[in-house]
Amino acid sequence: MTTDAVGGVWQYACDLAAQLAAGDCEVTLALLGPAPGEALRAELPAGVRLIETGLPLDWLCDGPGEVQTAARALAGLAAETGADLVHCNSPALAGAAAFPVPVVTVAHGCIATWWQGARGGPLDPALGWHAERVRRGLTGSAATVAPSAAFAAMLAATYRLPCSPVVVHNGRPPAPAIAGEVHRFHAALSVGRMWDPAKNAAVLDAAAAQCGVRLLAAGPLRGPRGEQARFAHAVALGTLPGACLAELLQLRPVFVSAATFEPFGLAVLEAASAGCALVLSDIPTFRELWDGAALFVPAQDAAGFAATIDRVHRDPELRWRLGEAAHGRAQRFTPAAMARGMAAIYAPLLKTRAVAA
Incomplete structure (x- = not known):
């Protein structure tokens, strides 16, 4: 293989x-x-x-x-x-x-x-x-x-x-069970190869400038051919070890993907498995896999991403329902x-x- x-x-x-x-x-x-x-x-x-x-x-x-x-x-x-x-x-x-x-x-x-x-x-x-x-x-x-x-x-x-x-x-393997009360982490998180234009880092950064909470971006900023992603408003975390990323997902941040191209999206699945509420770009793959278990925003709509992230943070019940729906859907994969x-x-x-x- x-x-x-x-x-x-x-x-x-x-x-x-x-x-x-x-x-x-x-x-x-x-x-x-x-x-x-x-x-x-x-x-x-x-x-x-x-x-x-x-x-x-x-x-x-x-x-x-x-x-x-x-x-x-x-x-x-x-x-x-x-x-x-x-x-x-x-x-x-x-x-x-x-x-x-x-x-x-x-x-x-x-x-x-x-x-x-x-x-x-x-x-x-x-x-x-x-x-x-x-x-x-x-x-x-x-x-x-x-x-x-x-x-x-x-x-x-x-x-x-x-x-x-x-x-x-x-x-992907199911996320480990979370003991005790879950801390509702007041931040949004995106994960992926940020240097890849398809991950839409510019829209994420523009959304971060308009969000009421921090938007964290985890993943490599530099690609194999010298591609470079830069953030002025989102907080770039760089590449995190798997264990660190799993711990961060267990805090159940609102998970965001503004990808314009995604054959599947393993990072979304990992976030869903951890019970994160999902805010995703409205592309066919994400609709196929997560319709009914996520909120969708047009991929280039930075203001729409910011407004949707803030809406989920302001409504604990909505955030919980989205997280539970995503967790349930993740059991299929x-x-x-x-x-x-x-x-x-x-x-x-x-x-x-x-x-x-």
Whole structure:
């Protein structure tokens, strides 16, 4: 299974690998891109092997040659490790080499769909090669998967797929139970890669200037290509260790996401699991997953975010009801449910391979 330590794919891969390993599967994680820090390494499940390949992330490559070289190396690694199946979390790699075993491709995002949400307008022609690699990966895999129906539909439309990817929702472990009375933390919180334009840091900062409470922004401010987010009004916390973030979420701040593009949104799920009231951008993915359990604001409406955050803070009953609704909805999205969905996709491919052998 491919993974990386730059975004949510690391948590996804670790959670899924832990469930699969508990079911007697042998899982090898092939790391692409930069090495994980010690905090991320601590999340690696017991019994799961990590191979740091030194290969580049496809969306940081300058051309198709680098992607093809990386894909061939992964195909070689699959043969070397005796894998029965490759779970590829990078569609661009899936179609760039001949793999010796079936490939299941899970799309967590791609440049072309990200561009629609973050930039708008036609994709930069200089990036067309990447879109073509992704299209080959999605159409050439034994099975393709997306973490939400909204993103599956977006992929199908963007790449003119003959059928939409199968939907298997992401999952995260439930938040630990909170002992005693919950302190109603008088602040709002947003979590994500703040350097990513799709996280809409400028709108968050503008909302913070108009809020009656502090708006905290947790997550890296600088991206791998030098992208930089700056806050004049929101309080930038930087990257927090998982345990610190969990403690902060247990205080149940109002959780805010102004994202303009989100294939799923693991940070929202973690906040919901902790019982935080959710104030989210009105995008298809969030509507699909959280309608009836969150308040929605147009993604570019900074004043609307500020007013909605203040409304929730002024109304303790509303804040409690939203938090309970979010917590209840979060119970649908567990690692066990995710693993069951993926195992159902793996099973016929592994059976066919066993018969052929």
